[in-house]
Amino acid sequence: MSKPIGVIVLAALATTACHHQNGIAPASDIALLPYPETPEGGVVDTYFGNKVPDPYRWLENDTARDTKAWVDAQNEVTNGYLEQIPFRKAIYDRLEELWNYEKYTAPFKEGSYTYFYKNDGLQNQHVLYRRHGEDGEAEVFLDPNKFSEDGTTSLAGIAFSKDGSLVAYQISEGGSDWRKVIVIRAEDKSIVGDTLVDVKFSGLAWHGNTGFYYSSYDKPREGSTLAGITDQHKLYFHRLDTPQDEDVLIFGGSHTPRRYIDAYLTDDERFLVISAANTTTGNELYIRDLSKPDNAIVQVVDNFEKNHGIIDHAGDTLFIYTNLDAPNGRIVAVDARNPAVENWRDFIPETANVLSPSTGGGKIFANYLKDATSLVHQYNRKGELERVIELPDVGSASGFSAKPGDKMLYYSFTSYIYPPTIFKYDIGTGKSELYNASRVDFDPSLYESRQVFYRSKDGTEIPMIITHKKGLKLDGNNPALLYGYGGFNISLTPSFSISTIILLEQGGVYAVANLRGGGEYGEQWHLSGTKRQKQNVFDDFIAAAEYLIREQYTTPGKLGIAGGSNGGLLVGAAMTQRPELFRVALPAVGVLDMLRYHKFTAGAGWAYDYGTADDDEAMFAYLYTYSPYHALKSGTVYPATLVMTADHDDRVVPAHSFKFAARLQQYHRGEAPVLIRIETKAGHGAGKPTAMIIAEQADKWAFLFQNTGVTYNPK
Template identity: 35%
Template sequence: MKLKTALTAAVLTLPLAAPAAPAPAPAATAPRKAASKAPASPKKETVDTYHGTAVKDPYQWLEDSSDAQVKQWNDAQNAYTRALLDKLSGRDAIRQRVSELLSWKSPGYGGLHEAGGTLFAMKAQPPKQQSFLVVLDSVDDTSKERVLVDPMVVDASGHTTIDWYVPTLDGKKIAVSMSKNGTESGDVTVYDVATGKPLPNETVPRVNGGTAGGSLTWTADGKGYFYTRYPRGEERPEADRDFFQQVYFHQLGTPTEKDTYVLGKDFPRIAMTELDTSHDGQHISAVVANGDGGEYMLYLRDAAGKWSQVSKFEDKVIRARFGHDGAMYLLSRKDAPRGKVLRLPLATPTLDKATVVVPEGEASIQGFFPTKSRLYVSEQLGGPSQLRMVDLKGKALGMVPTLPVSSVGGLVSQGDDDVLFINTSFTQPMAWYRYSAKDNSVKKTALARTSPLDLSDVEVVRAFATSKDGTKVPVSILKKKGTRLNGNNPALLTGYGGFNISISPNYNTLAGFWLEQGGVFAVANLRGGSEFGEKWHAEGSLTNKQNVFDDFHAAAKLLVDQKYTQPKKLAIQGGSNGGLLMGAAVTQHPEMYGAVVARVGIYDMLRVELTPNGQFNITEYGTVKNPEQFKALHAYSPLHNVKDGTAYPSVLFTSGANDPRVDPFHSRKMVARMQEATKAKNPILLRANAETGHGAGTPLNARIEEEVDVYSFVFNALGMKYQPPAKKVAAPKPQ
């Protein structure tokens, strides 16, 4: 399924779990000739009419990436950006420190999965440019781990990435989706786990995509798999080839042209499907999303091979997992906006036979994990998460001990009821822990990152900002102990607010870098996410989207009012939907910020749905075809709210030419319009990368170069001077 959560979180928080090695080559490929002022952006008068409202669009010509004039304009903007950024003072020192932090050699492990007694994991290890797939003997000893698939061996350029992997139930074969250049267009290859070699003639094209994502699940015998398939060849017109995803079956040893249709001809155009197999291999589930707005339906295949529909969109079943007890467990928000867990017997798989195991409570249920006799329930209240336990009848068994103000996830079975789980906080790096059900104990495993920073003197303040309508909005504020609240500290605020994505605490080396420089770092938990359940999400989506921007403004105002900072020392950053947030923030309250970094964002809300992935966004944002939704979109659309003669702060827009989720034309049009409108001398810059996409698969060297640009830009805009970190005296070695 489309992993919006992972991608946006990577853009937003830039976690330590994606290390990188330094490189001298810049990510932007434009020529570096000097440019003293922003390039000219010709205006070509175009008018579109929506429900009787005429909307001028003089930069619509910038939408065509293949047009020679657009390419020339793009190159000129990159040259202008390079001319300004490359000469900033302190840049070399910032590069050295950012490289040190992102090149920290402590490995990170993610995507842990057990099959047939074999443990698999994705490993990030500098100086590797991409994460790679390994086989582990034990989570307590990594000395005997074995590399199974390394994208750098497949493609030495570092531009190929593993999207996801799925092993057979016995762990003897594994299907791996890989894509190139940030496109997220992933082909699946099957590997033999024992030898690490690909099976001959076993590649199925484009199982994964940037619009509807992709998924795969094996049959019990491992001789075939069900997978998500996009239209091929001339099956549909070119405009439909990112849509109409269906489920097909592939038998190993046969050409993909003979794969058979299974499910999906009656699915919505913007359907996205996630597949799974029961532990005994007798059942297959298909959870089908209606675009990105949070609506799902569930299909189930029984042991005889018959598919049936278990739930419809209106039933509000949003998650499903197979238990070990002949049942399937469902997360439902029907009459329970914060979620409830249902038990559905597989022998009678109709919703009227489902019983409530975990009723709705104060916390928002994010997910659950069934073991032999327990359910582990992941829930949160405003951002930080916790792991609650119940038995299979719902009897409370207490909480799993976790770090304070932290995130919990990634559960994997260990025996009957023991589990492995990820735990991380704002000040503690990500680690895998083992929870023992027998003695209620937690032990850190060897799959634990160390930190290149000492954050022992950092404190986390949980505050609540009051939004325009009175809603209390959680804000996590990181600062060094003893920081004076005199309004003179540089501050960096980020947020997201959309797609039911909850922003939880996460260890972030670049946040540590910011704190190291005397800054304050803050994360706002805005409406549009699911921090407080579906009501919280609904209050920040469709015609209620303006609430998200009001929430963010309230968080910024809190930082100023409580003397953490002042507007000219406050920087903000966000990516994707968070890039839209940046666009709305700077156009609605330009006086509030000293610097803005808007990454791979959406800024033209009236034409976003003309792009493939923009059509998946309609269930979250709305459509211009609906009069009321058009009115709301037009009211906040960043591009249409840039005002002539406004003193805008310094703004850096980033984009990737291969982005399958947000077309780079959004950044081009926004830059042209803001450069035209601003009366301030602060630069409005475009950093357009020709070799990356939305964030997934970005080579780690390229990531370093982007962060060097970002922090050089922000330091300059806020008047900061880079300060080398204080060197600590090493403790004497034991005799």
């Protein structure tokens, strides 16, 4: 492995902003301040006899004064560059204009009220409203914009008691995964009891009006609470009007150590369902029949090999979603008094498409993925298909859930050129009607979005959806952004993005590849992109870029790549393996140090997908080969890179991005900028205020356009 060399200092160049009559052209030269000096420490780790230097280990200490000074210095350089891009302000203004329209979510009923979220346009957080029945006058119920002055405290989850009279809601401060829980009475919004603290990765499950179940970890006692390992999840029951330290431990902790524990109740509150896992894939399943207070917790599934969840029950019959012996998923039925796996019987068998079920109005809705787009079937409680629901277009449908007695439900439909639209669905007749259309300033008739299939390095056929203006000339001269994820069984389905309008309006191409490692084609698709098959994911992404170039959608000099979290790893791996293939790289909140990712927060739970460097020598060698932080090579010309992270990210700690950016700045030998943008008072992404999102997206597009030579034409 090449040792780090000295700090690269790029000569500052005079700024020349050229404004054309029909647009604002990129500046021919932008002054780039010298990169901050990043001192190298002498840390060397030994893996199976292999010595691996980690000179920037000190940046893992996010609370240290030196780290904070480094962050400030990096942001100064980055902001100094971005401020000189002549069209940055015009992009920001256009994004603000696009964002400024009323946005609604689908309504839901609790007690005698109908609730819905609404944003007037540029509010930092959506506001929760309610009205009596469906037609009463709307009133503000909870306004998260008043939680903090700068909008960085968000509403991170809410749960109503069955009768709708009590509400428990979670708040997140600065984007952290650590939550506080506040309980209020729905009628007058008066607070009940004390605020719960140190809640993490938790739902809230009410049992009557006595209290609710929630999950949390002990906060790390040493070092940073943002980066410290959180290992043993604990399920508690909180009884109202009692102190949190008297909450009863139900499951987990040292008695049954599990890394992730989730709990919920069936609609009639008879069964408590507990899901326990040590990684992000595969879970044990438990139930407790709450009809008798002395009933014990009963284990339904005693291993972590597959995924399972109870979706409903009828009397003593449980309906369980599982991918056991069904890689694409199925629903089985079993008697709750003897729920062992050997007693399961098929209720809705596996199909060729991946299943994601929900319930409502006494029906089961099977939302299937067919080549990464939605296909929804409605079944009755006998397991009989009643209808295939007619959707408005090819895209993504979500929200097919309701209470057992409901006659109507609401679902949302979207695609890359179909803004999110809410439909009201009659469960009895199967008829949909428009409930709320998007008011975004976008004309879908001007654009097209089509799915293509290309072959990866090993011949596997990969789907990709490409979106652009109608009549696009395929001459290789179009700016393009390729987006991907490829991990954790997560499926990328068509969804509308306000931000992407900026690229499409400029004649750009937006491409999303459905890579292996995701869930688009079930368990096997996921597994073929995990551990020592992870390179398949990177090969799929690289092959997508080669397809776009081969078919003359774009050229390497006009092509950017983007991804966040596991997608940040994807971008980091692609740009280090094929730096000449891309002009711009945008890795966001990425997992970039693959040798140490499991040393922070709940990162050890990602080992199902990644493996760890501690497993064995072969796994270490595999990870070391592609780990973006370690794969950087001295003297290499890398793409223009804008690493993006946040100082409160306690899921993928910012040290990943800090260390990667430091080494990239030292090793890079091209003239293109390699910068890091570090958001303050923000986390992994959830709950980020609108103003912060718009600023971040404006910087992203300005950086992409500036470094692909695009002339920005204000609308």
